[in-house]
Amino acid sequence: MQKFSFNRRLVIIIVCLIVSFALMTVSVAIRNKKSTPPLIQQFGNDIVGLTDRVVAIPANGLSGSVGAVSELLNTYQENQQLKQQVSELAQTKVRDQTLAKENKQLKQEIKLNESLTDYAAISAAVITRTPSSWQNQVIINKGSSAGVVKNMPVMSGSGLVGRVAEVNKTNSKVELITDNNDSANRFAVQITTKSGKTVNGVLSGYNNTTGQITMNNITTKAKIGKGDKVVTSGLGGVTPKGLYVGKVAKTSGDDYGLSTKLNINPATDLSDLNIVTVAVTKQ
Amino acid sequence: MYRLSKLRFGFPIILFLMLLLDGSISQNFSTHMFHYPTAMVSHLVVLWLVCGVLFEADANDFDMPIGRWAVVAGIVFDVYYTGIFGIYIFIFPLVVYITRLLVSYIRPNFLSGLLIYFIDITVLEALGYLAGRAVHLSSMSGSDFMVNTLGPTLAFNLAMFVLLFFPIRWVYNWLK
Numbered sequence: 001m002q003k004f005s006f007n008r009r010l011v012i013i014i015v016c017l018i019v020s021f022a023l024m025t026v027s028v029a030i031r032n033k034k035s036t037p038p039l040i041q042q043f044g045n046d047i048v049g050l051t052d053r054v055v056a057i058p059a060n061g062l063s064g065s066v067g068a069v070s071e072l073l074n075t076y077q078e079n080q081q082l083k084q085q086v087s088e089l090a091q092t093k094v095r096d097q098t099l100a101k102e103n104k105q106l107k108q109e110i111k112l113n114e115s116l117t118d119y120a121a122i123s124a125a126v127i128t129r130t131p132s133s134w135q136n137q138v139i140i141n142k143g144s145s146a147g148v149v150k151n152m153p154v155m156s157g158s159g160l161v162g163r164v165a166e167v168n169k170t171n172s173k174v175e176l177i178t179d180n181n182d183s184a185n186r187f188a189v190q191i192t193t194k195s196g197k198t199v200n201g202v203l204s205g206y207n208n209t210t211g212q213i214t215m216n217n218i219t220t221k222a223k224i225g226k227g228d229k230v231v232t233s234g235l236g237g238v239t240p241k242g243l244y245v246g247k248v249a250k251t252s253g254d255d256y257g258l259s260t261k262l263n264i265n266p267a268t269d270l271s272d273l274n275i276v277t278v279a280v281t282k283q
Numbered sequence: 284m285y286r287l288s289k290l291r292f293g294f295p296i297i298l299f300l301m302l303l304l305d306g307s308i309s310q311n312f313s314t315h316m317f318h319y320p321t322a323m324v325s326h327l328v329v330l331w332l333v334c335g336v337l338f339e340a341d342a343n344d345f346d347m348p349i350g351r352w353a354v355v356a357g358i359v360f361d362v363y364y365t366g367i368f369g370i371y372i373f374i375f376p377l378v379v380y381i382t383r384l385l386v387s388y389i390r391p392n393f394l395s396g397l398l399i400y401f402i403d404i405t406v407l408e409a410l411g412y413l414a415g416r417a418v419h420l421s422s423m424s425g426s427d428f429m430v431n432t433l434g435p436t437l438a439f440n441l442a443m444f445v446l447l448f449f450p451i452r453w454v455y456n457w458l459k
Contacts, residue, residue: 016373023369024418031366041362048303048363055303056310063311128306129313130364132411133322133432134421137365138310166366173366178319181420208320208431272314 031166035150042168049127049139049171056127060274119240122146122278127171136179138162138273143170148278151238153187156276159244159267160187160232164278177213178206178270189215189245190233191262197222200233203245203264210263211270212249218260224251230264240281293458294335294347298356301327306364316439321431323439328356329378329407330443331451333400336382337391338455353379370414377410378403393448400444401437408433 030037037045124142142148144167152164154174165175177187191199197220204216218224228248234241250263308325309316316323335349357372365371382399389395412428415421423432 020369020373020414021417023372024367024414027366027368028418028420037366041368044359044362048359051299052303052306052363055300056307059304059307059311126310128303128364129310131305131309131324131326132365133317133324133436134412134415134423135365136317139306139363180422211319269314271317271319 036144036167045168046143046170049141049168052127052139053141060125064274117234117241119279119281122148122280124148124276124278126273126276130173134180136162136176136270137165138174138176138276139171140174140276140278141171142278143168143172145169147280148172149280152281153232153239153243153279154276155243155268155279156273157268159246161266161268161270161273161276163187174276176270176273177203177266178208180206180208187239187245188233188235189230191224191228191230191248193222193228194225195222199224200235201262207263211266213246213264213266215262215264216259218262219258220260224248224260224262226250230262238281240279243279289458290347290455293454294349295352295355297454298328298331298352299359301331302356302359320427321435323435324408324432325443326404326407326436326440327443327447328360329375329403330400330440330447332356332375332379333382333396333403334448334451334455336379336386337396337399338452340383340386340391350376350379367418367420370411374407374410374414378407381406396448397441397444401441404437404440405433408436 036042122142124140124146126138127141128139130137130139140154148164148167150164150167153160154162154164160177162174162176162179164172166173175181187203189201189203191201193199199218199220199222201215201218203213205214206212207214215230226248230245230248232239232241232243232245244267246264246266248262249265252261252263253259305325305327308327316325332349332353335347339347339349353375354372357375358368360371360375361368382403385399385402389399391399412421412423412432416423421428
């Protein structure tokens with residue numbers, strides 16, 4: 001009798017393991033291939049997402065007011081610095097508007113309706129974050145009903161923070177570029193060097209210890225300097241052109257000495273996200 | 284009697300509250316908890332489950348379906364938070380099972396509860412890590428995992444246990 005119950009336990013453990021692996025493999029495959037999760041999963045996610053708002057809104061509000069008090073303490077210093085920047089910004093903004101207008105007219109002239117730089121923005125609030133140490137993922141309160149589609153890039157503040165990994169009706173999951181899994185953070189980017197040359201490449205990962213984005217396999221002869229700006233190149237279709245990623249912090253030879261490796265300082269603080277913007281390209 | 288007690292509804296309601304609070308805590312304190320390279324992961328839902336087992340053994344006059352609720356919590360966790368189905372749906376009930384096993388050997392009180400919770404969190408994080416490695420969600424090395432994730436997570440969750448043990452016991456006694 002003892003032996004029987006031991007065997008039965010072993011069988012249960014093995015069956016659980018097999019089922020677990022099967023489920024994991026299937027869900028990873030669905031996540032990588034399909035544009036939306038199965039209907040029942042979407043439905044569940046929407047229900048939980050709605051209930052989560054009841055918990056998240058007071059919690060986020062509380063932390064927002066605590067944050068406001070602590071920010072009040074260094075307001076004066078910040079104000080001084082910002083005043084300087086604002087006067088410069090006004091100039092840039094006016095010029096930007098003029099250029100945008102001119103650009104639009106020129107596009108009409110040559111009958112070019114949509115180019116790679118055109119995108120619409122959907123702003124969304126972050127409801128919650130996955131409590132996990134390797135899945136750097138946040139859940140935002142806009143889904144397919146607001147026009148969010150899988151793989152769209154997501155920005156916060158001034159820079160790119162991630163891409164949409166899963167879309168439900170009323171909420172969606174955003175995988176941050178700090179996530180190092182196999183299917184994450186492969187954005188096509190380009191760098192314009194000081195001498196005016198354009199270097200194309202693909203982001204390849206995130207370095208946990210330095211907090212920098214890495215970019216491998218650059219074989220160009222153009223000299224990339226510290227502080228050069230990295231923006232998305234729009235190649236590959238889903239991402240519009242010209243989303244700011246960050247600044248080059250360090251260039252070095254890669255492990256085999258054949259190509260160049262870049263470390264990029266991300267433009268925004270990736271661990272503190274409250275409001276994000278989903279960039280929608282017209283496809 | 285479980286059938287007649289307030290716990291019948293109170294237990295799952297607070298279980299889901301804890302599950303959602305985990306996400307809210309991670310979101311609101313993300314600058315402190317996910318300060319690279321270290322990561323502290325909040326597991327309040329496990330705290331509620333483990334405390335359920337501890338106080339159930341304490342009371343020894345009724346059985347609660349904690350294992351079944353652990354499966355439900357695991358499903359919600361997998362579907363809503365990670366999007367990868369099949370990890371926590373098995374780990375949460377396993378943690379409940381381990382706790383029940385340990386409780387049958389050690390009489391639960393505050394200190395032994397702390398020890399049991401230590402073991403539970405270690406098992407939970409280690410299995411979660413192994414599953415993550417198996418499906419290529421994480422590429423962290425084992426030693427990095429121990430130093431950067433397991434250590435801070437244990438520290439955070441044991442602190443939570445110390446802070447919340449007596450309030451949770453009060454809630455259980457009130458619901459009973």
